[in-house]
Amino acid sequence: MPPSPPLQLVALLLLSLLLRSATAAEYTVGDGPWDTGTNYATWSDKHAFLAGDILVFQYVRSQHNVLQVTEATYRSCDTGGGGVAGVIKSYDTGYDRVQLTEPNATYWFICDFPGHCLGGMRLAVKVAAGGGGGGGGGGGSPPPSGVPLHPPAAGGAGRSQWPAWGLTLAVLLVVFHYCIIIF
Ligand SMILES: [Cu+2]
Numbered sequence: 001m002p003p004s005p006p007l008q009l010v011a012l013l014l015l016s017l018l019l020r021s022a023t024a025a026e027y028t029v030g031d032g033p034w035d036t037g038t039n040y041a042t043w044s045d046k047h048a049f050l051a052g053d054i055l056v057f058q059y060v061r062s063q064h065n066v067l068q069v070t071e072a073t074y075r076s077c078d079t080g081g082g083g084v085a086g087v088i089k090s091y092d093t094g095y096d097r098v099q100l101t102e103p104n105a106t107y108w109f110i111c112d113f114p115g116h117c118l119g120g121m122r123l124a125v126k127v128a129a130g131g132g133g134g135g136g137g138g139g140g141s142p143p144p145s146g147v148p149l150h151p152p153a154a155g156g157a158g159r160s161q162w163p164a165w166g167l168t169l170a171v172l173l174v175v176f177h178y179c180i181i182i183f
Contacts, residue, residue, distance in 0.1 A: 024052040026097075029109075029123060034059040034066065036116055040123040049127045051103035061094035064111045064121070068098070074108035074124060077117035103129040 027047060030038040034057040057066045073079060073086025080086075090112075091098065100107055104127065111121035 023050075024054065025050070026054045026056060028056045028058060032058075034064055034111065034121070036111075036119045036121050039120065044123060044125055049100055049125050051100060051127055051129060053100050053127070055098045055100065055107075055109075055125065057091065057096040057098070057109075059094055061092055064113055064116065066091040066096050066098070067110050067112050069108050069110055071106070071108055074110055074122055077110060077122065079110075079112055100125065100127045103127055 027049075030040055030043050032038065059066075067079065067087050068089040068091075069079070070086040070088065076086075078085065098107075098109075107125045107127065109123040109125070110117040113121075
């Protein structure tokens with residue numbers, strides 16, 4: 001006897017929730033401390049960021065900070081002395097988790113300590129459409145020309161796609177096993 005539709009529905013809902021949380025990747029910026037000795041352009045190019053992913057900035061808070069800024073400020077490294085010009089959001093805990101919520105957007109980050117941004121402490125992260133099932137859209141605007149959007153590498157890359165699917169499959173099996181026992 002097959003499981004009743006309501007239970008299947010609940011199982012499906014649970015699964016979609018699980019899958020969603022499992023596919024959001026968390027990245028430690030630069031694969032190490034947020035500092036002046038890392039090439040963040042190279043690091044950023046290595047990854048394909050999706051909406052929902054999380055960046056973690058780790059640093060000594062007396063030595064660095066993290067400002068999310070406009071592109072102009074990212075390029076000029078000039079926050080106007082008071083640290084406000086072009087600043088969208090600022091972080092200074094030493095362990096800052098920043099979620100990339102906006103699909104098809106570029107996030108710009110710098111360190112505002114004197115000389116650090118010009119010395120290389122700046123990060124640009126391009127976010128492709130997330131795994132949220134193509135939220136909104138409609139506009140269908142193409143990505144900015146000349147900016148490759150990091151298509152997922154054929155080799156599967158470092159993204160947690162496989163663990164996510166494995167987890168989903170495991171849960172699916174457990175749920176259906178459970179259904180069979182009940183009915
Ligand atoms: Cu710094």
